[in-house]
Amino acid sequence: MSKTQELDRVVIRFAGDSGDGMQLTGTEFTKAAAEAGNDISTFPDFPAEIRAPAGSLFGVSGFQLHFSSGEIHTPGDAPDVLVVMNPAALKTNLKDLVDGGVLIANSGAFVEANLKKAGYTANPLEDGSLSKYQVHSVDVSHLTVTALDGTALSTKEKGRSKNFFALGLVFWMYGREPEAEIRRIHQQFTKRPELGEANVKVFKAGYHYGETAEVFQTVYKVPPAKFAPGVYRNITGNEALAMGLVAGAHLAGKSVFYSGYPITPASSILHSLAKFKNYGVMTLQAEDEIAAMGAALGAAYGGAVAVTASSGPGIALKQEGIGLGVMTELPVVIINVQRGGPSTGLPTKTEQSDLSQAIYGRNGEAPVPVIAAKSPGDSFYAAVEAVKIATTYMVPVFLLSDGYIANGSEPWPLPDLTKLKRFDVEHRTEPEGYYVYERNPDTLARSWVVPGTPGLEHRIGGIEKDFLTGNISYEPANHERQVKIRAEKVERVARSIGEMEMRGETSGDVLLIGWGGTFGSLRQATEELRGQGKKVTHAHLRWLSPLEPGLEKIIGNFRHVVCAELNSGQLRAILRARFLIDIKGLNKVQGLPFKVREVIAAVEPLCESKPAATSASTSASTVEAQA
């Protein structure tokens, strides 16, 4: 009989071949954790290859889940439990497992050919090299096939179910109720009921193996977290973006027009929106990124809430069109789900290296407002706000997400719809006194006149326009005037920005500045440092252009300012130029999010220390992130 041990939190990682179904295993276990009431945070980490050669190191796909009885902000620095389906998965993931952590290995895959592919000369499950971990060798491959004895499935098909064995095993380990999962498996395989039946059999076999094999002495229990009252659901960043766009358009009294071209990791936004047709959502899978941008501009001219999304390389292609949106002053939301760059870079990995691209990446002086979502659930609100600013100020708005929050999920309290303020769009219909570039004195927005309105026929385009009539103008002073107005319009967006997201006092030893998807790691690190009495404040910027007004008020009040980003210091350069303060950088460009301990290691030494006597060089004032 196993004993039950209660834990506050667990980080578990499933790793296997990209065809082993690790993402599904992770997703299903996440649902169980959510059902059990834990706070959760997930981090799917997979290769760009859809089905990389079996057993190869580069084909390893992983899914990390952090579940807890207390509030958590990240998927966890290091797994406490590692489930590996083959030697390659062990090789690439073992370094992350905590000392003394639980390792569950599919011993059936530790055969000579696989060991060789992973670069092992001896079987690590047998040579004692894993002695500092709690190793459980389970021949998942064999047990799976055995469980399916007598079914009509081919050997190959039987082998594909082995992820459900692993899932069943961890269900047992963490005392999860199997019934709901069994229902879900049946639901997922309604079109191939024989496969559903097989997966259920294997899932049960894994569960019962844990129960009967007595290899695990302990069953763990992570009690439910205390959530504020409300209705919750699990949500990924891209799902939240899609819903936020629909909500934003609804609040504007309009429908979404979304055009996109398939690209990782942005494609699932299109997939989600394509299902929302009964909300009047129009989706267009364009022939390329440029067309997606062009079509969005055309739809915006026609009066739709126009949106396009992509990732770095696709955004590069859209920039000329974004410039046209700046010139013609049309409302478009451009979403960049950032990934590792440059060029094709690391398509399935996360990075924040497209900030400069968003702010500066067009020809001429073509400023646009730039907003960044900080978490999967926050993506909803960021999308609503982007739609609001675009339609209020008549300007293209960049919305930055990243691969980490786009694919990651968390429990999300559903928004109170009654608290979302409407911002209904009004299209001018009065011909008397209409000038194409006449502006609202507060927002500097020009009137959004849509084709079909009698008496207001007008022409817009990419050539510089007269500041009032909108006719083509090459007049030197007019051009400078228009350049300044376009910049001023973006600065005016600051009037619509809420309070800056901040934890801590307005002065102290260290101001830790971040933006976007690093929020969870930075906030967690800040909480831990503050728990030790350190005078650390975390300011997390939602708007990168214009900069949050709240930052200017406090940035001079700290002995050290650290700007943490998953790039080489793009926001830091902007802040240094703007505030003339020697801001240190905490930078990591590995395609991976910050670990909490990396942030703590960088910030802790700065607490209660004297400020640097002289202005340090760039490299000396960069705080290295240790992997």
Place this chain on the structure above:
Amino acid sequence: MSDPAPKLVKLTKKDLESDQDVRWCPGCGDYAILATVQRSLAQIGVKRENTVFVSGIGCSSRFPYYMNTYGFHSIHGRAPAVATGLKVARPELDIWVITGDGDGLSIGGNHLLHALRRNVELKIILFNNQIYGLTKGQYSPTSKLGTRSGSTPAGSIDHPVNPLQFALGAGATFLARCTDTDAKGLGVILERAYRHKGSALIEILQNCPVFNDAIWDQVKDDPTNKQLPLVDGKPLTFAGGTMGVRLGSDLVPEIVKVGDDGVLPDQLLQHKERGSKAYAYLLAGMTHPDFPVPVGVLHTEDKPTYESMAHQQIADARAKQGEGQLDKLLLSGMTWEVNADGTRH
């Protein structure tokens, strides 16, 4: 496009003219095209407020500024994409796309291909002068092999693209050709294109007097012998009916004499606007100087438009699922409720 409703006031050409000075070079073929478009739209009886001209970049792409309608002068090559977005968002609008051989077939070739393939109801007018005019005279994708230009002093070594064969391959549902100064012929084509329920591509043989002057003169100066007017159901004849085109061996068209010392008219190719694509391809491939250039409507067919199917899907989804409600959207998927005492269900 929408049927012309009875008008209280009949539009005139002047009503279609904007207040902007036309800035093309003296003698540019665009002047004649602009005048014909303005006159034809007035005659058709379009609604100015429902008419949008979308263009890319190039001399011809300044066109929208001169039309007293809605207009969008976009970026190089992208007009079909911009127009597609506008048409899908606002299917009731009449949208004309103005492009050129460089804009539409070089930098924007991809967008032209896909706008035609999707059969978005855009009326695309391609001004073909076989040269880049606005950038001062480089050879274009329609320039004949050996064209000497600023960028090809020894003669161009690119094989040119045939705009109508390209469009046909893309799946265009209406194809026509005309010369810039043939106001009557162009007027007929514009109205036909306007009535067509689908994408239309009109190639206009347009003269650039500055960088490629007289490139079409041999076609335009002697229309009787150098042009082949297409009449649906009639044999392909020219030169006052004395010459014709019949299908020779290997499916190659050949020019023959018609009459007592030649072949009978029923032995000639008969023009069918709704004929096979193979025939339309053959017709589009008849080019000067080997053949008289076919002018008129080369091909037309009916296919559902992209925007009509897109909106049908929305209507179907609404009929099946009901009009979307935000609260239902948020509640889609697995949800749970946490009560004030922390319990869940």
